[in-house]
Amino acid sequence: MPVNETLSTYSDMAYATSVVVYILAMLLYFAEFSRGRVGAVERNREAALVGGGGGDATSAPVVGHVPAPEKRPFSERLGGMAVAMTLLGAVVHFASLLLRGLATGRVPWGNMYEFGSAICLAAVVAWLVVLYRQTRTARRAATSPQLRGLGGFLMLPVILLLFLSGTVLYAQAAPLIPALQSYWIVIHVAAAIIASGVLLFAGVASLLYLVRCRYENNPLKMTKVGSRLPTSQALDRVAYRATVIIFPVWTFAIVAGAIWAEAAWGRFWGWDPKETCSFIAWVVYAAYLHARATAGWRGVRAAWINILGLAVMIFNLFFINIVVAGLHSYAGL
Amino acid sequence: MRGYLKTTLAFLRNTWRGLTSMRTALVLLFLLALASLPGALIPQRSLNISEVNRYFAEYPTLAPILDKLGAFEVFSSVWFASIYVLLFISLIGCLLPRCFEYYKQWRSKPVRTPRNLSRMPHHEQATLDTSVDEVMAGTRSRLRGWRMVEREEDGGAKSISAERGFLREIGNLVFHFALVGLLLSVAGGKLYGYEGQVIVVADGSEFCNSGTYNYDSFRAGLTVDGTQLSPFCVRVNGFDIDYERNGQVGDYRVDLQYQSGEDLENNTWQPYLLQVNHPLRTAGDRIYLTGNGYAPRFTVTFPDGQQRTDVIQWQPADPMTMLSQGATKFDPPGVLDDAQRRQNQLAITGLFAPTAAFDGAILSSSFPDLLDPAAAVDVMRGDLGLDSGRGQSIFGVDQSMVDQGRLQRVARENLRVGEEIRLDDGTTVRFDGVERWANLQVSHDPFQPWVLLFSVLIIFGISTSLMIKRRRVWVRAAPHPDQDGSGSARTVVEVGGLARTDQAGYGEEFTRLAADLLGTGVDHSPKSRAAAGPARERKS
Ligand code: HEM
Numbered sequence: 001m002p003v004n005e006t007l008s009t010y011s012d013m014a015y016a017t018s019v020v021v022y023i024l025a026m027l028l029y030f031a032e033f034s035r036g037r038v039g040a041v042e043r044n045r046e047a048a049l050v051g052g053g054g055g056d057a058t059s060a061p062v063v064g065h066v067p068a069p070e071k072r073p074f075s076e077r078l079g080g081m082a083v084a085m086t087l088l089g090a091v092v093h094f095a096s097l098l099l100r101g102l103a104t105g106r107v108p109w110g111n112m113y114e115f116g117s118a119i120c121l122a123a124v125v126a127w128l129v130v131l132y133r134q135t136r137t138a139r140r141a142a143t144s145p146q147l148r149g150l151g152g153f154l155m156l157p158v159i160l161l162l163f164l165s166g167t168v169l170y171a172q173a174a175p176l177i178p179a180l181q182s183y184w185i186v187i188h189v190a191a192a193i194i195a196s197g198v199l200l201f202a203g204v205a206s207l208l209y210l211v212r213c214r215y216e217n218n219p220l221k222m223t224k225v226g227s228r229l230p231t232s233q234a235l236d237r238v239a240y241r242a243t244v245i246i247f248p249v250w251t252f253a254i255v256a257g258a259i260w261a262e263a264a265w266g267r268f269w270g271w272d273p274k275e276t277c278s279f280i281a282w283v284v285y286a287a288y289l290h291a292r293a294t295a296g297w298r299g300v301r302a303a304w305i306n307i308l309g310l311a312v313m314i315f316n317l318f319f320i321n322i323v324v325a326g327l328h329s330y331a332g333l
Numbered sequence: 334m335r336g337y338l339k340t341t342l343a344f345l346r347n348t349w350r351g352l353t354s355m356r357t358a359l360v361l362l363f364l365l366a367l368a369s370l371p372g373a374l375i376p377q378r379s380l381n382i383s384e385v386n387r388y389f390a391e392y393p394t395l396a397p398i399l400d401k402l403g404a405f406e407v408f409s410s411v412w413f414a415s416i417y418v419l420l421f422i423s424l425i426g427c428l429l430p431r432c433f434e435y436y437k438q439w440r441s442k443p444v445r446t447p448r449n450l451s452r453m454p455h456h457e458q459a460t461l462d463t464s465v466d467e468v469m470a471g472t473r474s475r476l477r478g479w480r481m482v483e484r485e486e487d488g489g490a491k492s493i494s495a496e497r498g499f500l501r502e503i504g505n506l507v508f509h510f511a512l513v514g515l516l517l518s519v520a521g522g523k524l525y526g527y528e529g530q531v532i533v534v535a536d537g538s539e540f541c542n543s544g545t546y547n548y549d550s551f552r553a554g555l556t557v558d559g560t561q562l563s564p565f566c567v568r569v570n571g572f573d574i575d576y577e578r579n580g581q582v583g584d585y586r587v588d589l590q591y592q593s594g595e596d597l598e599n600n601t602w603q604p605y606l607l608q609v610n611h612p613l614r615t616a617g618d619r620i621y622l623t624g625n626g627y628a629p630r631f632t633v634t635f636p637d638g639q640q641r642t643d644v645i646q647w648q649p650a651d652p653m654t655m656l657s658q659g660a661t662k663f664d665p666p667g668v669l670d671d672a673q674r675r676q677n678q679l680a681i682t683g684l685f686a687p688t689a690a691f692d693g694a695i696l697s698s699s700f701p702d703l704l705d706p707a708a709a710v711d712v713m714r715g716d717l718g719l720d721s722g723r724g725q726s727i728f729g730v731d732q733s734m735v736d737q738g739r740l741q742r743v744a745r746e747n748l749r750v751g752e753e754i755r756l757d758d759g760t761t762v763r764f765d766g767v768e769r770w771a772n773l774q775v776s777h778d779p780f781q782p783w784v785l786l787f788s789v790l791i792i793f794g795i796s797t798s799l800m801i802k803r804r805r806v807w808v809r810a811a812p813h814p815d816q817d818g819s820g821s822a823r824t825v826v827e828v829g830g831l832a833r834t835d836q837a838g839y840g841e842e843f844t845r846l847a848a849d850l851l852g853t854g855v856d857h858s859p860k861s862r863a864a865a866g867p868a869r870e871r872k873s
Contacts, residue, residue, distance in 0.1 A: 177577070177581070177583065178575075178583050178584035178609050179609050179610070181609070181610070182609075182610045184610075244799045244800075245799070245800075247795065247799060248792055248795045248796040248799060251791060251792050251795055252792050255788040255789075255791070255792060258788070259785070260610075262619075262781070263610050263611065263612060264609065264610050265621075266528075266612070266619070266621040266623060266774050266776055267528075267776065268781065268784065269519075270379075270380065271372055271377065271379070271380065271407075271408045272380065273372075273373045273374075276369055276372045276373040277373045279369060280366045280369050280370060280373070283362055283365050283366040283369070284362075284363075284366050286362055287359055287362040287363055287366070289799075290355060290358055290359050290362060291359060293355060294355040294356055294359055295355075296356075297356075297359065312366075320373065324373065324374070
């Protein structure tokens with residue numbers, strides 16, 4: 001199937017646009033963050049509770065002077081804009097992948113550029129899902145932790161990765177080489193992409209957890225960042241839940257890869273560098289889950305293991321694909 | 334003596350406890366990850382022997398040391414095996430007691446409602462305008478699907494202890510046992526499997542899986558002696574291969590016929606098109622294409638007019654351009670005297686290029702596809718040493734015969750298809766054309782379905798184990814101490830909850846449950862609303 005050049009050009013434009021929008025989103029997140037929104041919201045909430053019944057104090061009918069409705073604090077509006085930008089960026093980003101898929105008539109994850117791009121989209125979508133769930137629970141119970149402070153820190157690696165993919169790793173739209181023409185590329189690679197993206201998010205959350213823990217243990221340390229981050233408990237919880245939800249998906253990605261390898265390479269497992277590294281990452285995440293059930297390993301140490309897991313995943317993505325010679329090398333740059 | 338025994342026993346017990354503790358499992362998992370790392374970073378013999386050789390050339394001092402440590406065969410090294418064996422011993426030692434414990438828990442009733450429910454991590458309380466029994470009935474229907482037990486308490490109070498999420502533990506056990514199963518199935522494959530490589534020229538040549546001697550190389554499982562290979566035959570009729578513009582193999586289609594089972598007796602052949610991602614599966618074996626190359630066809634016309642034609646595979650010397658080298662060997666026909674025959678054997682050796690590129694007279698290849706074939710041959714005459722009892726490569730001549738002067742070059746020429754050389758004794762050698770050959774890999778692993786089964790169990794086990802939360806809830810309904818005289822009953826209802834495992838996420842479910850039972854918050858099910866009645870007073 002020939003490549004549709006027009007669509008592929010549009011895809012590239014969408015890609016560049018999404019990076020710009022993400023950068024804007026990141027700046028907005030950081031702008032909100034630097035204004036210390038977390039504290040403000042807590043104060044607001046306390047006021048609301050004192051006001052009684054969770055109702056807005058200003059909505060009660062008051063005879064006489066009608067106070068102007070209280071404006072949402074500026075920083076919070078920044079945060080809202082950041083989320084809107086993230087959503088917009090994700091839509092454009094998705095369009096870029098979709099267009100590439102349409103241009104080439106295949107799944108849009110046939111080489112490193114597309115793979116990196118899709119992983120980033122998975123991470124951003126994971127983040128949006130977390131935000132969405134949070135607003136839902138926030139409406140129900142006023143105790144939900146404010147997580148938006150995480151946003152900028154997630155967008156940062158996403159933007160870096162997108163930048164790397166779009167420049168160094170960029171590949172012209174092209175049909176798949178025949179060895180990759182199998183429905184397993186849909187199953188195995190999609191699972192790997194989703195897992196990698198969500199694990200990226202989880203790793204960032206664990207990293208911030210460590211920062212926040214240092215601050216909570218000693219408020220003089222990491223004060224600037226630490227004081228504005230969500231509570232360590234909230235960070236720990238999103239990191240854990242993301243990892244727990246995605247670990248079976250990662251397991252599935254490896255198993256699907258083995259099934260494909262059985263058909264393509266003559267054996268289901270051969271300790272090819274990519275296989276080995278995926279196995280290592282899997283074992284590290286298994287260790288993370290074990291650590292969560294082992295006395296003395298729950299908090300900080302478990303978070304370190306999660307970060308180690310992310311490091312192995314990144315190593316697996318870049319080093320193994322690019323430097324080490326193996327069967328996966330034909331995934332192409 | 335008894336003291337000695339006692340300390341030994343104590344030592345063993347402590348070792349066992351230590352080995353089966355979570356902490357040890359954690360450490361062993363780390364060791365496993367760490368031990369696999371060199372497997373990804375250092376070239377492995379089983380995967381890429383030429384990379385290993387390059388490593389040796391590049392790091393002449395380091396490589397032998399690494400070699401002693403087994404770094405080039407990580408996954409078959411003793412230290413790697415000892416880590417996973419320890420891990421699995423620890424795993425089994427950990428699983429068995431957990432099975433008993435789980436069984437006991439499963440048989441026993443949910444634990445008695447704690448006296449002081451407000452000390453539970455989750456707790457809510459309200460006073461309802463219904464009777465104790467109505468509250469109990471409502472609770473029972475709301476908690477359908479939970480394991481429940483109802484108990485009477487002092488002062489007319491009643492309580493329900495309920496528990497849910499037992500599947501979590503089952504999932505966890507299934508997962509861990511499936512890991513053991515997976516390991517055993519993989520080991521079974523190593524014992525009972527085999528893998529052979531054979532080159533078949535794609536001109537209708539056949540290969541039968543009747544013995545290991547038919548293979549060019551054969552890797553037998555530990556219990557395989559080669560006498561009981563799955564019977565089948567394949568015939569390679571044609572071979573079609575596409576190359577990308579950069580010379581990479583694109584697509585290939587091997588036109589096969591095969592017979593197995595009854596077909597062997599009736600001698601009927603089934604057609605099959607062997608392709609990328611589509612191995613042939615027959616008789617419990619799998620047949621893959623793992624390599625290909627060229628087999629030039631030469632015809633020798635001897636002085637007496639007799640002709641001999643042979644096609645034999647030559648070996649790709651450069652995988653990118655498929656420049657190949659080899660030796661096609663001929664016996665002089667009709668010569669009965671051994672000594673005389675041994676003076677007149679012929680070997681056509683040299684290079685073959687599918688797309689010829691000449692640098693002066695030196696032949697090389699510029700593309701792997703068959704666009705402009707040519708061969709640069711040395712014709713050797715003399716004693717090939719085929720009777721010497723020493724094995725020799727099919728891709729070359731016995732160099733010691735050349736060194737002893739018993740095999741001599743009698744011609745050197747570049748040939749295109751159809752061209753021929755005339756030797757001094759009138760013999761002619763003609764380059765007729767080229768066939769392709771396919772390197773077929775035959776793999777047999779009777780445990781593969783088990784590996785798949787356990788992998789699927791692993792995924793299911795881990796999903797249930799991670800998604801399902803094990804949690805408890807208690808509901809206590811007690812008559813309100815100051816009943817108003819109007820006769821309508823008032824009941825104090827308390828709900829307490831506890832997540833038995835990592836509690837991320839239980840809070841929401843508990844909030845919903847408590848809201849339903851206490852009639853607070855938004856109610857979703859009409860049944861529980863009716864049972865719980867309106868709320869009057871709420872403390873939390
Ligand atoms: C081959 C090695 C092992 C692997 C790959 C492995 C993997 C895992 C994984 C992924 C989990 C998470 C499931 C969950 O949290 O429910 C888990 C849980 C668990 N594993 Fe293992 N495991 C291994 C060996 C062991 C050993 C040796 C022990 C005993 C010392 C053990 C005891 C447990 C326990 C008790 C849990 C439940 C933790 C919890 O409830 O959160 N595992 N294991």
